[in-house]
Amino acid sequence: VADLKEIHSEINIKLEVSSSIPTSLDDPKVFVMSGGMMKSNGQLVDLIERVKPEIRTLIEKCNTVKMWVQLLIPRIEDGNNFGVSIQEETVAELRTVEGEAASYLDQISRYYITRAKLVSKITKYPHVEDYQRTVTEIDEKEYISLKIIVSELRNQYVTLHDMILKNIEKIKRPRSSNNEALY
Numbered sequence: 495v496a497d498l499k500e501i502h503s504e505i506n507i508k509l510e511v512s513s514s515i516p517t518s519l520d521d522p523k524v525f526v527m528s529g530g531m532m533k534s535n536g537q538l539v540d541l542i543e544r545v546k547p548e549i550r551t552l553i554e555k556c557n558t559v560k561m562w563v564q565l566l567i568p569r570i571e572d573g574n575n576f577g578v579s580i581q582e583e584t585v586a587e588l589r590t591v592e593g594e595a596a597s598y599l600d601q602i603s604r605y606y607i608t609r610a611k612l613v614s615k616i617t618k619y620p621h622v623e624d625y626q627r628t629v630t631e632i633d634e635k636e637y638i639s640l641k642i643i644v645s646e647l648r649n650q651y652v653t654l655h656d657m658i659l660k661n662i663e664k665i666k667r668p669r670s671s672n673n674e675a676l677y
Contacts, residue, residue: 498634503535505616505626532613534606535633541640542602548647552595559658560588563665577668580661587657591650598643605636 495501567581609632616625658665 495637498637501535501537501633501637502630503533503537503633505532505613505629532617534609538605538633538636538640541637542605545640545643546599546602549595549598549643552647552650553592556588556592556595556654559654560585560592563588566665566668568668571669575668577664577670580664581668584657584661584665587654591654594646594650598646601639601643605632605639608632 563581563584567578567585609629612625612629612632616622616629619625
């Protein structure tokens with residue numbers, strides 16, 4: 495998207511008095527949205543639905559590789575623990591990436607919650623233009639956040655690949671096989 499205006503969604507709220515909800519003379523009028531509901535930003539929903547599986551995949555792959563490395567860590571012994579420290583650093587990095595990826599899913603949920611609260615405000619105060627502008631701003635911010643998330647996913651894959659590739663021998667065999675020859 496070259497211009498963020500391309501992701502704007504129409505905020506067209508028409509309120510009408512509900513005829514299906516009985517009201518007494520003492521009750522205030524009940525307003526409902528014509529058309530049933532305010533639609534989400536379709537373009538952002540499509541993007542989110544494409545990004546979420548990628549986030550979940552990264553979390554699952556990190557969990558699998560983390561378990562593999564943890565199972566390769568030998569029993570605790572004195573000396574010659576350099577390889578073990580590399581394994582532990584790798585597990586720590588995998589855990590960090592896993593946590594960051596999970597936070598991306600939380601961020602997406604917060605977007606929907608924030609937007610829903612704003613839309614509720616718009617229906618309550620349709621004459622306040624700032625609420626409508628804020629929905630547009632939040633949509634733009636979420637688009638930018640999704641671009642950053644995709645870049646971060648790529649960066650995390652590349653960083654983990656690099657770290658594991660450079661240290662694969664120490665990860666697979668943290669202690670050298672000529673350990674016995676030293677004694």
